Amino acid sequence: MFAVLLLGSVLVVLIALLFSVCFRVRRSAVHYRMCAKLPSIPRGYLADFKLSIRLATLKPKDLLPYFGKILKQYGPVVYLNILGHSYVLLNDPDDIKALLSSSQHINKGPEYTMLHPWLNKGLLTSGSLKWHSRRKLLTNTFHFQILETYIPTFNKHAQCLMRKLEKMIGNDQQVSIYPHMTLCALDMVCETIMGTELRSQEGKSVEYVQAIYTVTDIMVQRIFKFWLWNNYIFKMCKNGRNFRKSLKILHEFTENVIKKKREKLDNALVMEEISLGKKRVQSFLELLIGLSMQNPEVMTDLDIREQVDTFLFEGHDTSSITMTLTLILLGLHQDIQNSVREELYSIFGDSEREATIEDLRSMIYLDRVIKETLRLYPSVPAITRKLRQHLTIKENQIPSQAVIGVIPYLLHREEKLFPNPLAFDPDRFLPENNCSRHPYAYIPFSAGPRNCIGQKYAVNMMKTVVSAVIRQMKIETLGSMDDIVVVSQLILRPESLPGIKITRIKK
Numbered sequence: 225m226f227a228v229l230l231l232g233s234v235l236v237v238l239i240a241l242l243f244s245v246c247f248r249v250r251r252s253a254v255h256y257r258m259c260a261k262l263p264s265i266p267r268g269y270l271a272d273f274k275l276s277i278r279l280a281t282l283k284p285k286d287l288l289p290y291f292g293k294i295l296k297q298y299g300p301v302v303y304l305n306i307l308g309h310s311y312v313l314l315n316d317p318d319d320i321k322a323l324l325s326s327s328q329h330i331n332k333g334p335e336y337t338m339l340h341p342w343l344n345k346g347l348l349t350s351g352s353l354k355w356h357s358r359r360k361l362l363t364n365t366f367h368f369q370i371l372e373t374y375i376p377t378f379n380k381h382a383q384c385l386m387r388k389l390e391k392m393i394g395n396d397q398q399v400s401i402y403p404h405m406t407l408c409a410l411d412m413v414c415e416t417i418m419g420t421e422l423r424s425q426e427g428k429s430v431e432y433v434q435a436i437y438t439v440t441d442i443m444v445q446r447i448f449k450f451w452l453w454n455n456y457i458f459k460m461c462k463n464g465r466n467f468r469k470s471l472k473i474l475h476e477f478t479e480n481v482i483k484k485k486r487e488k489l490d491n492a493l494v495m496e497e498i499s500l501g502k503k504r505v506q507s508f509l510e511l512l513i514g515l516s517m518q519n520p521e522v523m524t525d526l527d528i529r530e531q532v533d534t535f536l537f538e539g540h541d542t543s544s545i546t547m548t549l550t551l552i553l554l555g556l557h558q559d560i561q562n563s564v565r566e567e568l569y570s571i572f573g574d575s576e577r578e579a580t581i582e583d584l585r586s587m588i589y590l591d592r593v594i595k596e597t598l599r600l601y602p603s604v605p606a607i608t609r610k611l612r613q614h615l616t617i618k619e620n621q622i623p624s625q626a627v628i629g630v631i632p633y634l635l636h637r638e639e640k641l642f643p644n645p646l647a648f649d650p651d652r653f654l655p656e657n658n659c660s661r662h663p664y665a666y667i668p669f670s671a672g673p674r675n676c677i678g679q680k681y682a683v684n685m686m687k688t689v690v691s692a693v694i695r696q697m698k699i700e701t702l703g704s705m706d707d708i709v710v711v712s713q714l715i716l717r718p719e720s721l722p723g724i725k726i727t728r729i730k731k
C-alpha cells in the first residue's frame with residue numbers, strides 16, 4: 225500500500241513538472257515568436273553573441289553614443305537579444321507614453337536588482353505591491369507646504385558653498401565645481417529630508433561620497449559585463465570585494481543618520497506625540513520612525529534604511545550634476561548668463577537677502593535654463609521597465625517579460641523633436657514652443673505613476689544654488705561644449721569637464 229502511495233506521489237510530481245516545463249517552453253516559444261516580428265538589429269546566434277560582447281567591452285563613455293547609432297539606424301523601436309534576454313529600445317514619444325503612463329508597467333528592469341544590495345527595496349527599486357503603499361506614504365512628505373520649509377536650509381548651504389567659491393576668486397586658477405556641488409547637495413538633502421546635519425562641505429563625509437562613486441561604477445560594469453552577473457563569481461573578484469567594502473561604508477553612514485535622528489527624538493514625549501499623530505510630521509525620516517514605533521513589523525529598521533539610502537542617493541547625485549552643468553553651460557554662453565543675472569536683479573535689486581519661495585517661483589528664465597540643461601544632460605540618462613503584460617505600440621506588440629529601455633539622453637537630442645539639438649537654447653521652453661511639443665518628448669524626471677517624487681524639491685534646490693552664484697559671481701568656462709564628456713552610470717556622471725574661472729561681480 226505504501227509503495228503504491230509513494231509511486232502515485234512521484235507520478236503526480238513528475239506530471240506537474242512536465243506541465244510546468246511544457247508551459248515554460250510554450251510561453252518562451254510565444255515570447256520569441258512575438259519578438260521575431262519586432263524591428264531589430266541583424267539577428268542570429270552569432271550576431272546576438274557579438275552584440276553581448278560589444279556591450280561588455282565598450283568604454284563607459286561610448287555606451288550612450290552606441291545606443292544612439294542603433295536607434296538612428298534601426299529605430300524608433302529596436303529589438304535586441306542580449307544573451308537570451310529580450311530588450312526593446314523605444315525612442316518615439318507616443319510609444320514612450322504608452323509605456324510610462326500605464327499603471328501596469330511599473331516594474332523596473334533587471335539592472336535595478338544590482339542596486340538591491342545597497343538600496344534593497346527602497347522606492348526606486350521596489351516592485352508593485354510594496355512600491356504602491358510606500359509611494360502613497362512618502363508623497364505626503366513632498367507636499368509643497370513642506371518643501372517651502374526647506375528653503376532656509378537650502379540658503380544656508382548655498383552660502384557655505386559661496387564662501388568656499390570666494391576663496392577661489394581672482395587667483396587665475398581653474399575651478400572644478402563638481403565636487404563642491406556634490407557636497408553642497410548632500411548637505412541639503414540630508415538636513416531637509418533627514419533632519420540631520422552632515423557638514424560634508426566642511427570635510428566630514430568624503431568617504432561616503434567616494435563609496436557612492438565606487439558602488440555605482442561597479443554596478444554599471446556589472447550590468448554590461450555578463451560574466452559578473454553570477455553572484456559567486458562577482459563576490460570573488462576584485463570588483464566584488466571593493467563593492468562590499470564600499471557598501472559597508474554606505475550602510476554604516478545611513479545607519480548613523482537614522483541613529484542620530486532616533487536620538488534627537490529620544491524625548492519620550494515627542495516620540496509619543498509622533499506615534500499618536502499629534503505632532504506635525506516634518507521630515508520623512510520622522511514619519512518613518514513614527515510608523516516603526518506604531519507598527520514595528522510593517523516598518524522595520526531595514527525598511528527605514530532602504531528609504532534613507534534611496535533618497536540620499538537619488539536626491540543629491542542627480543541634482544549635483546545638473547547644478548554643475550548649468551553653471552558650466554552658463555559659463556559657455558555669456559549672453560544667457562547675463563539674461564539670468566538681469567532676471568535676478570529684477571527680483572532682488574541690489575539687496576543681498578536670501579531667496580524666498582516666491583523669489584524662486586519668479587525665476588522663470590532660470591527655470592528655462594535648468595530645463596535646457598536637463599534636456600542635453602538628463603541626470604537619469606536611461607530608464608528601464610520589465611513588462612508584466614504584453615504592450616501594444618502602434619503596429620507592434622511587445623511580449624511580457626521583455627525589458628524596455630527608454631533613453632531620455634538620446635530622445636532629447638532627436639532633431640525632429642528639438643531642432644538643432646546640440647545648441648544650448650533655453651527659449652525652446654518658452655510657453656509658445658512648449659505647447660506644440662509632445663508631452664513625452666521631454667522626460668528628465670520620467671513621467672507617469674513612477675515619475676520622480678523629488679522633482680519640485682530638486683528644482684527649488686537647484687534654483688537656490690545657481691541663483692546665489694550668478695547674483696554674485698561671473699562664471700567663465702575654460703573650454704567648449706565638446707569638453708563636456710559624460711557617462712551613464714545609472715545616473716549621468718562626468719568623465720571630464722572643463723574648468724571654470726570665477727570673478728566677483730562689481731556692484
Ligand code: HEM
Nearest residue numbers: 347348538539542543546603604668669670676677678682
Ligand atoms: C535634477 C534632479 C533629478 C532628476 C533629473 C531626477 C530624475 C528622476 C527620474 C528620471 C526618475 C525615474 C527613474 C526610473 O524610472 O528608473 C526618478 C525617480 C526618483 N527620484 Fe528623482 N530626480 C532628481 C532629483 C531627485 C530628488 C532631489 C529626490 C529626493 C529628494 C529624488 C528622488 C527620487 C525617487 C525616490 C525616485 C523613485 C520614485 C519611484 O519609483 O516612485 N529625485 N528621478
